[in-house]
Amino acid sequence: MRISEIIYLVMVNITQNKFKVILTSLGIIVGAATIVMVIAIGQGGQKDVEEQFKNLNAGTIEVKNGSSTMTMMMNSGARPSAGSSGPSGGGSSASLASTQLSQEDVEELEFFISGIQAIALAATTTATVNGGDLDDELSGVDIVGTMPEYAPISNLEMAVGEFITDDMLDNKSGYVILGNTLAIDMFGSEIAAYDQDVMVDGRQYNVAGVLQRVGSVVNDVTVDDAVYMPYSTANKYIFMPNITPQIIALAEVADVETVIAQMEVLLRELYPAANFQISDAGSQIQAAQSSANTLSMLLMSVAIIVFIVGGIGIMNVLFVSIQERTQEIGVLKALGTSKFDILLQFLIEANIISIFGGVIGVGLSYALMPLMTYTGIRVEPSIEGGILALVFAVVTGTVFGFYPAYKAASLRPIEALNL
Numbered sequence: 223m224r225i226s227e228i229i230y231l232v233m234v235n236i237t238q239n240k241f242k243v244i245l246t247s248l249g250i251i252v253g254a255a256t257i258v259m260v261i262a263i264g265q266g267g268q269k270d271v272e273e274q275f276k277n278l279n280a281g282t283i284e285v286k287n288g289s290s291t292m293t294m295m296m297n298s299g300a301r302p303s304a305g306s307s308g309p310s311g312g313g314s315s316a317s318l319a320s321t322q323l324s325q326e327d328v329e330e331l332e333f334f335i336s337g338i339q340a341i342a343l344a345a346t347t348t349a350t351v352n353g354g355d356l357d358d359e360l361s362g363v364d365i366v367g368t369m370p371e372y373a374p375i376s377n378l379e380m381a382v383g384e385f386i387t388d389d390m391l392d393n394k395s396g397y398v399i400l401g402n403t404l405a406i407d408m409f410g411s412e413i414a415a416y417d418q419d420v421m422v423d424g425r426q427y428n429v430a431g432v433l434q435r436v437g438s439v440v441n442d443v444t445v446d447d448a449v450y451m452p453y454s455t456a457n458k459y460i461f462m463p464n465i466t467p468q469i470i471a472l473a474e475v476a477d478v479e480t481v482i483a484q485m486e487v488l489l490r491e492l493y494p495a496a497n498f499q500i501s502d503a504g505s506q507i508q509a510a511q512s513s514a515n516t517l518s519m520l521l522m523s524v525a526i527i528v529f530i531v532g533g534i535g536i537m538n539v540l541f542v543s544i545q546e547r548t549q550e551i552g553v554l555k556a557l558g559t560s561k562f563d564i565l566l567q568f569l570i571e572a573n574i575i576s577i578f579g580g581v582i583g584v585g586l587s588y589a590l591m592p593l594m595t596y597t598g599i600r601v602e603p604s605i606e607g608g609i610l611a612l613v614f615a616v617v618t619g620t621v622f623g624f625y626p627a628y629k630a631a632s633l634r635p636i637e638a639l640n641l
Contacts, residue, residue, distance in 0.1 A: 228563060232571045235543075246539045247579030249532020250618060254583025254611040255590075256525035261607035262591060264518030266600035281339075281478055282375060282503035284441075285469040285485065287321045287496065321496040323467050325453070328369070330492070331469065335484045337477040340375050343453050344368035345467035346443055349460055353420035354408030363404070364448040365422065366441075367456025367467075375472045376440045381412040383431025390430070390452045397430040397455075398422065403446035405432040422449060425459055441470070478502045529614055532579065533622030536572050540626035544568070551630055565631035572623025573616060580615030584608045 236243055325343055332341050346366050352359035372378070373385040381402060390397050398420060400408070405415035412432040419426050436445040451460070453467070473481040482500050489498050544551070551564060588608070594601045 225566075228567050229570065232567055232574060235571065236574060239543075242539065243575055243578065246536055247532075247575050247582070249528060249535045250576050250579025250615050251532075251583040251586065253525055253529035253532050253618070254580040254615055255587040256528055256583075257522070257611040257614060258584055258587035258603075258607040259591070259594075259601070260518060260521040260525050261610065262587075262594075262601040262603050263521065263599060264515070265602035265604060267517065269602055270600055281473045281475045283471045283473060283478060283482060283485070284499075284501050284503075285323065285471070285489070286499045286501075287323055287466055287468070321493050321498075323469050325369075327489075327492065328469055331471070331485060331488060334488055335481055337473045337481040337484070339472045339474070340371040341469065341471040342369040342371040342375060343467050344372055344441065344470055345453070345456065345461060345465050346441070347456075347461055347465055349423040349449075351404070351408075351420060351422055351449060354415070354418060355410060356408055359421070364443045365456060365460055366443055366448055366450045367453040367461060368450060369453055371472075372450075372470065375470055376445075378436070378440075378445065379434040381432045381434045382416045383429070385431060385433075386450065386452050391454055395452065395455065396425075396427045397451065398427040399431045399433060399450040400429055401444070401446040401448045401450075402433055402435040404449065405429070420449075422451075423460060427451065441468075526614075529618050532576075533618040536575055536619060537622040537626055539575075540568060540572060540623055541629070543571075544626060544630045561631045565627045568627035568630050569620065569623050572627065573619040576615040576619025576623075577612065580612045583615075584611050587611075 323343065328341050328343050332338055344366060345368075346364055348362045349365045350359045350361045351363045366372075368386065369391060370386050370388060373380075378385065380399075383399070385399055386397075389395065400415055400420070402412065405412055408420065409415035409418060415429050415432050418429050420429060421427075433445060433450075438445065457465075471481070471485075482502065485500055486498070489496070554564065588603060591601050591603055
Protein backbone atom coordinates (compact mmCIF):
# COMPACT_ATOMS: atom_id res chain seq x y z
CA MET A 223 0.00 0.00 0.00
CA ARG A 224 1.37 3.41 -0.96
CA ILE A 225 1.94 6.02 1.72
CA SER A 226 -0.59 8.33 0.01
CA GLU A 227 -3.26 5.66 0.36
CA ILE A 228 -2.42 5.18 4.02
CA ILE A 229 -2.68 8.92 4.69
CA TYR A 230 -5.99 9.01 2.78
CA LEU A 231 -7.46 6.27 4.98
CA VAL A 232 -6.22 8.09 8.09
CA MET A 233 -7.76 11.40 7.03
CA VAL A 234 -11.08 9.72 6.17
CA ASN A 235 -11.23 8.18 9.62
CA ILE A 236 -10.28 11.46 11.34
CA THR A 237 -12.80 13.59 9.42
CA GLN A 238 -15.55 11.10 10.21
CA ASN A 239 -14.76 11.35 13.94
CA LYS A 240 -14.02 15.06 14.43
CA PHE A 241 -15.52 15.31 17.89
CA LYS A 242 -13.58 12.27 19.10
CA VAL A 243 -10.35 13.73 17.71
CA ILE A 244 -10.93 17.04 19.49
CA LEU A 245 -11.63 15.33 22.82
CA THR A 246 -8.60 13.08 22.37
CA SER A 247 -6.30 16.02 21.65
CA LEU A 248 -7.37 18.06 24.71
CA GLY A 249 -4.53 16.68 26.83
CA ILE A 250 -2.01 17.51 24.10
CA ILE A 251 -3.48 21.01 23.71
CA VAL A 252 -3.09 21.71 27.42
CA GLY A 253 0.39 20.16 27.50
CA ALA A 254 1.64 22.15 24.50
CA ALA A 255 0.21 25.40 25.84
CA THR A 256 1.78 24.69 29.24
CA ILE A 257 5.23 24.08 27.78
CA VAL A 258 5.15 27.30 25.74
CA MET A 259 3.99 29.27 28.78
CA VAL A 260 6.56 27.61 31.04
CA ILE A 261 9.42 28.57 28.72
CA ALA A 262 8.03 32.09 28.33
CA ILE A 263 7.72 32.50 32.11
CA GLY A 264 11.22 31.07 32.62
CA GLN A 265 12.74 33.48 30.10
CA GLY A 266 10.74 36.31 31.63
CA GLY A 267 12.19 35.41 35.03
CA GLN A 268 15.70 35.41 33.57
CA LYS A 269 15.09 38.85 32.03
CA ASP A 270 13.83 40.12 35.40
CA VAL A 271 17.01 38.85 37.07
CA GLU A 272 19.17 40.48 34.41
CA GLU A 273 17.38 43.82 34.75
CA GLN A 274 17.37 43.64 38.52
CA PHE A 275 21.15 43.24 38.64
CA LYS A 276 22.17 45.06 35.45
CA ASN A 277 23.46 48.04 37.47
CA LEU A 278 25.18 45.86 40.02
CA ASN A 279 28.68 44.59 39.31
CA ALA A 280 29.28 40.91 40.03
CA GLY A 281 32.13 42.00 42.30
CA THR A 282 29.95 44.21 44.49
CA ILE A 283 30.05 43.46 48.22
CA GLU A 284 27.46 44.70 50.71
CA VAL A 285 28.07 45.02 54.45
CA LYS A 286 25.01 45.45 56.63
CA ASN A 287 25.11 45.78 60.38
CA GLY A 288 23.36 43.41 62.77
CA SER A 289 22.88 43.95 66.50
CA SER A 290 25.32 43.90 69.35
CA THR A 291 25.31 44.11 73.12
CA MET A 292 26.18 47.61 74.30
CA THR A 293 27.68 46.43 77.57
CA MET A 294 29.94 43.97 75.78
CA MET A 295 31.04 46.73 73.38
CA MET A 296 31.85 49.11 76.20
CA ASN A 297 33.78 46.46 78.12
CA SER A 298 35.71 45.38 75.06
CA GLY A 299 36.64 48.92 74.11
CA ALA A 300 34.89 48.75 70.75
CA ARG A 301 33.45 51.93 69.31
CA PRO A 302 29.76 52.42 70.17
CA SER A 303 27.37 53.67 67.54
CA ALA A 304 27.02 57.40 67.06
CA GLY A 305 24.13 58.76 69.03
CA SER A 306 23.60 55.54 71.01
CA SER A 307 22.92 55.85 74.70
CA GLY A 308 24.81 54.08 77.44
CA PRO A 309 23.33 51.78 80.07
CA SER A 310 20.54 53.36 82.10
CA GLY A 311 21.19 54.52 85.64
CA GLY A 312 22.98 51.69 87.43
CA GLY A 313 21.16 48.93 85.53
CA SER A 314 23.23 45.76 85.22
CA SER A 315 21.27 44.18 82.37
CA ALA A 316 22.77 44.36 78.87
CA SER A 317 20.86 46.39 76.34
CA LEU A 318 20.96 45.67 72.63
CA ALA A 319 22.13 48.49 70.42
CA SER A 320 22.59 48.82 66.70
CA THR A 321 26.20 49.00 65.54
CA GLN A 322 26.27 51.96 63.18
CA LEU A 323 28.78 51.74 60.37
CA SER A 324 30.48 55.04 59.68
CA GLN A 325 32.76 56.84 57.25
CA GLU A 326 35.63 56.00 59.55
CA ASP A 327 34.92 52.30 58.98
CA VAL A 328 34.97 52.91 55.22
CA GLU A 329 38.37 54.54 55.48
CA GLU A 330 39.80 51.71 57.57
CA LEU A 331 38.48 49.01 55.25
CA GLU A 332 39.87 50.84 52.23
CA PHE A 333 43.25 51.32 53.92
CA PHE A 334 43.78 47.79 55.25
CA ILE A 335 42.24 45.71 52.45
CA SER A 336 44.14 46.05 49.20
CA GLY A 337 41.61 44.15 47.05
CA ILE A 338 38.95 46.85 47.35
CA GLN A 339 38.68 48.94 44.17
CA ALA A 340 35.98 51.32 45.41
CA ILE A 341 34.00 51.64 48.61
CA ALA A 342 31.17 53.86 49.83
CA LEU A 343 28.84 54.37 52.75
CA ALA A 344 25.14 54.56 51.90
CA ALA A 345 21.83 54.79 53.71
CA THR A 346 18.26 55.20 52.53
CA THR A 347 15.17 56.84 53.97
CA THR A 348 12.05 58.52 52.60
CA ALA A 349 11.10 62.19 52.61
CA THR A 350 8.84 64.74 50.95
CA VAL A 351 10.06 66.47 47.79
CA ASN A 352 8.70 69.57 46.09
CA GLY A 353 9.74 71.97 43.37
CA GLY A 354 9.60 72.67 39.67
CA ASP A 355 6.24 72.07 38.02
CA LEU A 356 4.78 70.06 40.89
CA ASP A 357 1.51 71.36 42.26
CA ASP A 358 1.72 69.20 45.37
CA GLU A 359 4.71 67.83 47.19
CA LEU A 360 5.65 64.20 46.67
CA SER A 361 5.72 62.06 49.79
CA GLY A 362 7.60 58.83 50.36
CA VAL A 363 10.41 59.64 47.88
CA ASP A 364 13.55 57.55 48.41
CA ILE A 365 16.47 59.66 49.66
CA VAL A 366 19.89 58.05 49.35
CA GLY A 367 22.78 59.53 51.28
CA THR A 368 26.06 58.25 49.94
CA MET A 369 29.58 59.02 48.69
CA PRO A 370 31.20 59.72 45.29
CA GLU A 371 32.27 56.09 44.81
CA TYR A 372 28.65 54.91 44.86
CA ALA A 373 28.14 55.85 41.19
CA PRO A 374 30.91 53.66 39.68
CA ILE A 375 30.06 50.79 42.02
CA SER A 376 26.40 50.87 40.89
CA ASN A 377 27.16 51.74 37.23
CA LEU A 378 25.25 55.01 37.46
CA GLU A 379 25.84 57.46 34.62
CA MET A 380 24.99 61.15 34.49
CA ALA A 381 22.62 62.61 31.90
CA VAL A 382 23.63 66.14 32.91
CA GLY A 383 25.79 67.64 35.65
CA GLU A 384 27.85 65.62 38.10
CA PHE A 385 27.36 63.05 40.83
CA ILE A 386 28.35 63.62 44.44
CA THR A 387 31.89 65.01 44.74
CA ASP A 388 34.39 65.07 47.61
CA ASP A 389 33.79 68.81 48.01
CA MET A 390 30.07 68.25 48.45
CA LEU A 391 30.79 65.51 50.98
CA ASP A 392 33.32 67.53 53.00
CA ASN A 393 31.39 70.79 53.04
CA LYS A 394 27.97 69.25 53.70
CA SER A 395 26.85 71.20 50.64
CA GLY A 396 23.17 71.63 49.85
CA TYR A 397 23.28 69.69 46.58
CA VAL A 398 21.19 66.78 45.33
CA ILE A 399 21.23 64.51 42.29
CA LEU A 400 17.84 63.55 40.86
CA GLY A 401 16.75 60.30 39.27
CA ASN A 402 15.79 60.65 35.61
CA THR A 403 12.03 60.13 35.91
CA LEU A 404 11.76 62.36 38.98
CA ALA A 405 13.66 65.17 37.23
CA ILE A 406 11.41 65.00 34.16
CA ASP A 407 8.26 64.90 36.30
CA MET A 408 9.39 68.00 38.21
CA PHE A 409 10.98 70.11 35.47
CA GLY A 410 10.03 68.57 32.12
CA SER A 411 13.54 67.47 31.08
CA GLU A 412 16.97 66.64 32.43
CA ILE A 413 18.48 69.89 31.14
CA ALA A 414 15.70 71.98 32.66
CA ALA A 415 16.23 70.35 36.05
CA TYR A 416 19.96 71.14 36.19
CA ASP A 417 20.95 73.90 38.63
CA GLN A 418 17.35 74.36 39.82
CA ASP A 419 16.26 74.35 43.44
CA VAL A 420 14.14 71.66 45.08
CA MET A 421 12.76 71.25 48.56
CA VAL A 422 13.51 68.06 50.48
CA ASP A 423 11.71 67.83 53.84
CA GLY A 424 11.20 71.60 53.70
CA ARG A 425 14.88 72.43 53.14
CA GLN A 426 16.19 73.91 49.89
CA TYR A 427 18.81 72.08 47.79
CA ASN A 428 20.38 72.79 44.42
CA VAL A 429 20.23 70.13 41.66
CA ALA A 430 23.86 69.34 40.82
CA GLY A 431 22.99 66.68 38.25
CA VAL A 432 20.47 64.26 36.80
CA LEU A 433 21.13 60.54 36.34
CA GLN A 434 20.62 58.71 33.08
CA ARG A 435 17.54 56.52 32.94
CA VAL A 436 18.20 53.16 34.60
CA GLY A 437 14.84 51.40 34.64
CA SER A 438 15.76 49.05 37.48
CA VAL A 439 16.18 48.78 41.23
CA VAL A 440 19.63 49.23 42.79
CA ASN A 441 20.12 48.38 46.46
CA ASP A 442 16.34 48.25 46.97
CA VAL A 443 15.91 51.74 45.51
CA THR A 444 14.18 52.62 42.23
CA VAL A 445 16.97 54.80 40.86
CA ASP A 446 14.86 56.80 38.39
CA ASP A 447 12.52 58.01 41.16
CA ALA A 448 15.11 58.67 43.88
CA VAL A 449 17.08 61.64 45.21
CA TYR A 450 20.81 61.24 45.95
CA MET A 451 22.78 63.55 48.22
CA PRO A 452 26.10 63.57 50.08
CA TYR A 453 26.02 61.24 53.07
CA SER A 454 27.20 63.99 55.42
CA THR A 455 24.32 66.25 54.33
CA ALA A 456 21.71 63.52 54.60
CA ASN A 457 23.04 62.45 57.98
CA LYS A 458 22.81 66.03 59.29
CA TYR A 459 19.42 67.07 57.92
CA ILE A 460 17.45 64.03 56.69
CA PHE A 461 18.33 60.82 58.51
CA MET A 462 16.70 59.90 61.77
CA PRO A 463 18.88 58.41 64.57
CA ASN A 464 17.58 54.91 63.83
CA ILE A 465 18.85 54.89 60.23
CA THR A 466 21.36 52.07 59.71
CA PRO A 467 23.82 52.69 56.86
CA GLN A 468 25.56 49.99 54.90
CA ILE A 469 28.93 49.76 53.22
CA ILE A 470 29.10 48.94 49.52
CA ALA A 471 32.45 47.91 48.05
CA LEU A 472 33.71 46.77 44.67
CA ALA A 473 36.40 44.14 44.07
CA GLU A 474 37.57 41.96 41.24
CA VAL A 475 35.26 38.94 40.92
CA ALA A 476 38.21 36.59 41.52
CA ASP A 477 39.10 38.45 44.74
CA VAL A 478 35.59 38.67 46.22
CA GLU A 479 35.93 35.72 48.62
CA THR A 480 39.31 36.94 49.86
CA VAL A 481 38.06 40.49 50.38
CA ILE A 482 34.99 39.24 52.26
CA ALA A 483 37.17 37.12 54.55
CA GLN A 484 39.44 40.10 55.28
CA MET A 485 36.41 42.31 55.93
CA GLU A 486 35.07 39.82 58.44
CA VAL A 487 38.39 39.77 60.30
CA LEU A 488 38.77 43.56 60.37
CA LEU A 489 35.17 44.25 61.39
CA ARG A 490 35.42 41.65 64.13
CA GLU A 491 38.41 43.50 65.51
CA LEU A 492 36.60 46.83 65.34
CA TYR A 493 33.30 45.50 66.72
CA PRO A 494 33.93 42.24 68.64
CA ALA A 495 30.30 41.95 69.76
CA ALA A 496 28.68 42.93 66.47
CA ASN A 497 27.06 40.69 63.92
CA PHE A 498 27.58 41.90 60.34
CA GLN A 499 25.93 40.47 57.25
CA ILE A 500 28.31 40.45 54.30
CA SER A 501 27.05 39.36 50.89
CA ASP A 502 28.26 39.68 47.32
CA ALA A 503 26.24 40.45 44.22
CA GLY A 504 27.57 37.40 42.36
CA SER A 505 25.99 35.07 44.91
CA GLN A 506 22.75 37.06 44.81
CA ILE A 507 22.63 36.82 41.01
CA GLN A 508 23.30 33.07 41.11
CA ALA A 509 20.65 32.56 43.79
CA ALA A 510 18.07 34.55 41.80
CA GLN A 511 18.89 32.66 38.59
CA SER A 512 18.76 29.36 40.46
CA SER A 513 15.32 30.22 41.84
CA ALA A 514 14.07 31.14 38.36
CA ASN A 515 15.49 27.91 36.92
CA THR A 516 13.96 25.83 39.71
CA LEU A 517 10.53 27.38 39.06
CA SER A 518 10.91 26.68 35.34
CA MET A 519 11.83 23.05 36.01
CA LEU A 520 8.84 22.57 38.30
CA LEU A 521 6.49 24.04 35.71
CA MET A 522 8.12 21.95 32.99
CA SER A 523 7.51 18.82 35.09
CA VAL A 524 3.83 19.76 35.28
CA ALA A 525 3.75 20.17 31.49
CA ILE A 526 5.34 16.75 30.95
CA ILE A 527 2.80 15.15 33.29
CA VAL A 528 0.01 16.78 31.28
CA PHE A 529 1.54 15.38 28.10
CA ILE A 530 1.68 11.90 29.62
CA VAL A 531 -2.00 12.16 30.55
CA GLY A 532 -2.76 13.30 27.02
CA GLY A 533 -0.73 10.42 25.60
CA ILE A 534 -2.68 7.92 27.70
CA GLY A 535 -5.86 9.45 26.33
CA ILE A 536 -4.62 8.93 22.76
CA MET A 537 -3.70 5.33 23.55
CA ASN A 538 -7.12 4.59 25.03
CA VAL A 539 -8.95 6.13 22.07
CA LEU A 540 -6.83 4.14 19.63
CA PHE A 541 -7.65 0.91 21.46
CA VAL A 542 -11.35 1.76 21.17
CA SER A 543 -10.86 2.64 17.52
CA ILE A 544 -9.20 -0.72 16.88
CA GLN A 545 -12.15 -2.52 18.45
CA GLU A 546 -14.54 -0.55 16.24
CA ARG A 547 -12.50 -1.10 13.09
CA THR A 548 -11.48 -4.72 13.58
CA GLN A 549 -13.32 -5.89 10.49
CA GLU A 550 -11.80 -3.07 8.46
CA ILE A 551 -8.37 -4.24 9.54
CA GLY A 552 -9.30 -7.82 8.61
CA VAL A 553 -10.40 -6.73 5.12
CA LEU A 554 -7.20 -4.76 4.58
CA LYS A 555 -5.10 -7.74 5.63
CA ALA A 556 -7.13 -10.07 3.44
CA LEU A 557 -6.43 -7.77 0.49
CA GLY A 558 -2.71 -8.09 1.13
CA THR A 559 -1.98 -5.06 3.29
CA SER A 560 1.23 -5.73 5.20
CA LYS A 561 1.62 -5.67 8.96
CA PHE A 562 3.89 -2.62 8.62
CA ASP A 563 1.25 -0.69 6.65
CA ILE A 564 -1.37 -1.31 9.35
CA LEU A 565 1.13 -0.27 12.02
CA LEU A 566 2.01 2.88 10.06
CA GLN A 567 -1.66 3.78 9.52
CA PHE A 568 -2.51 3.84 13.22
CA LEU A 569 0.82 5.48 14.12
CA ILE A 570 0.19 8.28 11.61
CA GLU A 571 -3.30 8.71 13.03
CA ALA A 572 -1.90 9.09 16.55
CA ASN A 573 0.69 11.61 15.35
CA ILE A 574 -1.84 13.67 13.41
CA ILE A 575 -4.01 13.91 16.53
CA SER A 576 -0.95 14.92 18.57
CA ILE A 577 0.24 17.48 16.02
CA PHE A 578 -3.27 18.90 15.79
CA GLY A 579 -3.37 19.29 19.58
CA GLY A 580 0.17 20.70 19.63
CA VAL A 581 -0.57 23.36 17.01
CA ILE A 582 -3.81 24.40 18.75
CA GLY A 583 -2.02 24.49 22.12
CA VAL A 584 0.88 26.58 20.81
CA GLY A 585 -1.47 29.03 19.09
CA LEU A 586 -3.63 29.28 22.22
CA SER A 587 -0.62 29.97 24.44
CA TYR A 588 0.64 32.81 22.22
CA ALA A 589 -2.88 34.27 22.15
CA LEU A 590 -3.11 34.19 25.97
CA MET A 591 0.35 35.65 26.66
CA PRO A 592 -0.76 39.32 26.47
CA LEU A 593 -3.24 38.58 29.26
CA MET A 594 -0.36 37.55 31.55
CA THR A 595 0.56 41.21 31.97
CA TYR A 596 -2.51 41.59 34.19
CA THR A 597 -1.17 38.92 36.56
CA GLY A 598 2.13 40.70 37.15
CA ILE A 599 4.06 37.72 35.75
CA ARG A 600 6.55 38.62 33.03
CA VAL A 601 6.56 36.37 29.96
CA GLU A 602 8.98 36.41 27.03
CA PRO A 603 7.54 34.49 24.05
CA SER A 604 10.01 32.51 21.96
CA ILE A 605 10.00 30.39 18.82
CA GLU A 606 11.97 27.73 20.69
CA GLY A 607 9.05 27.19 23.08
CA GLY A 608 6.63 26.50 20.23
CA ILE A 609 9.06 24.15 18.49
CA LEU A 610 9.71 22.24 21.73
CA ALA A 611 5.98 21.90 22.37
CA LEU A 612 5.43 20.44 18.88
CA VAL A 613 8.35 18.03 19.34
CA PHE A 614 6.83 16.86 22.62
CA ALA A 615 3.49 16.41 20.86
CA VAL A 616 5.03 14.25 18.12
CA VAL A 617 7.01 12.18 20.63
CA THR A 618 3.88 11.68 22.76
CA GLY A 619 1.84 10.53 19.76
CA THR A 620 4.58 8.14 18.63
CA VAL A 621 5.28 6.62 22.05
CA PHE A 622 1.68 6.20 23.18
CA GLY A 623 0.36 5.34 19.74
CA PHE A 624 2.87 2.60 19.03
CA TYR A 625 1.45 -0.16 21.21
CA PRO A 626 -2.19 0.17 19.96
CA ALA A 627 -0.84 0.34 16.40
CA TYR A 628 1.23 -2.77 17.01
CA LYS A 629 -1.80 -4.59 18.43
CA ALA A 630 -3.83 -3.64 15.34
CA ALA A 631 -1.06 -4.80 13.01
CA SER A 632 -0.78 -8.11 14.88
CA LEU A 633 -4.44 -9.11 14.37
CA ARG A 634 -4.92 -12.22 12.26
CA PRO A 635 -7.16 -11.67 9.23
CA ILE A 636 -9.48 -14.61 9.95
CA GLU A 637 -9.97 -13.61 13.61
CA ALA A 638 -10.53 -9.97 12.64
CA LEU A 639 -13.15 -10.83 9.99
CA ASN A 640 -15.02 -13.13 12.39
CA LEU A 641 -15.41 -10.38 15.04
